[in-house]
Amino acid sequence: MKINLSCSLLIITISSAFFLDASAPTIEIKESGNGLPNPSINSGLEFGNFDLFASLIVWTAKEAGSDCWAEVITTEGSASSNVLRPVHFDWDPGFKVGVGYGIKESRWDTQAYYTWYNTCGKDSVSSAPGTVHSTFTGNFYVDNAHGSGISGPAYQKASIDWGIHFNIFDWELGHNFYISKALDLRPFLGAKGGWIYQSIDTKWYNPDLSTLQFLGSPYYSVGTEKVNNNFWGLGPQAGINTKWLLFAKQGQSFNIIGDFSGAMMWGHWSFGDVFQNTIGQEVFVDFASLNNGATMMKSFLGFGFDTYFRKNRFHLSLKLGYEAQFWLDQLQFYSFVGGRLVNTLTLQGGTLEFCLDY
DSSP, X not given: OHHHHHXXXXXXXXXXXXXXXXXXXXXXXXXXXXXXXXXXXXXXXXXXXXXXXXXXXEEEEEXXXXXXXXXXXXXXXXXXXXXXXXXXXXXXXXXXEEEEEEOTTTOEEEEEEEEEEEEEEEEEEEOSTTOEEEOSHHHHXXXXXXXXXXXXXXXXXXXXXXXXXXXXXXXXXXXXXXXXXXXXXXXXXXXXXXXXXXXXXXXXXXXXXXXXXXXXXXXXXEEEEEEEXXXXXXXXXXXXXXXXXXXXXXXXXXXXXXXXXXXXXXXXXXXXXXXXXXXXXXXXXXXXXXXXXEEEEEEEEEEEEEEEXXXXXXXXXXXXXXXXXXXXXXXXXXXXTTEEOOEEEEEEEEEEEEEEXX
């Protein structure tokens, strides 16, 4: 309900901005009242000019479903304890690169850019023999083809590497509206597409095979399980960029920036789950691929700086702030503990953008 309300408000805002006196003659805005040329809102794109920009991003990831990759179950007398082990993702760098063009005498512009980001979450656990349990499906079927019992083998130690590989392409067609000397709006429509691959590599050490369902099973020292959750999608997007002028003097300005957008894509998910151990046993779990809608929301809040040089022939703009992307229903593989997952991937952190118009 909250997501539907947010999408409705975003669509109403964008529609209102597009119809703000759109049929009126174009007004040539050469200079604002303080002597500062009035630039386009998005990265300072000048009409009739090309725009090159690049961003350094330092983000971290959070995903429901990574909060319980293993369970440590211990018993003392009649009391038992169950500790859930989460995966903690690092803060890792990435980048965005793009190019744009402002169409002369119309205040329309178009931009295309690519975002690359990779991160990895790690964790490990060591406990008493026979107390560490896997929450992944492949482990459950080791020497247990009929799926009996309540869990797979119990181990003494385990580790996990959870990688996320993010590659997204964006195209935008926007129109600038100078609401006042202090406020610019740029609603835009466009397309978003790309792929998000997630690889989950786990290792399990010193299994306890003495329980009834594993009685007589051959002994192995190490088992590995690799799970893949791979997504690609394509679809329309819409958003609005806002720029609030704080201070301007002698060809320079400081601004508050607020950017908001969303996309609704056709998405395809494919999965894999393979368990192997040191005595050659293998378990393959066959998950059917999914075709479904894929929704995402994005926001950026921060500060901007614009400056002109070489007799206003060149324009440099900087943006620094906090960005968050919410990819709904992104994690969808089947978990032994949680069943079919339908969980959100959140990417968030700092973004520093450099843009040059010429």
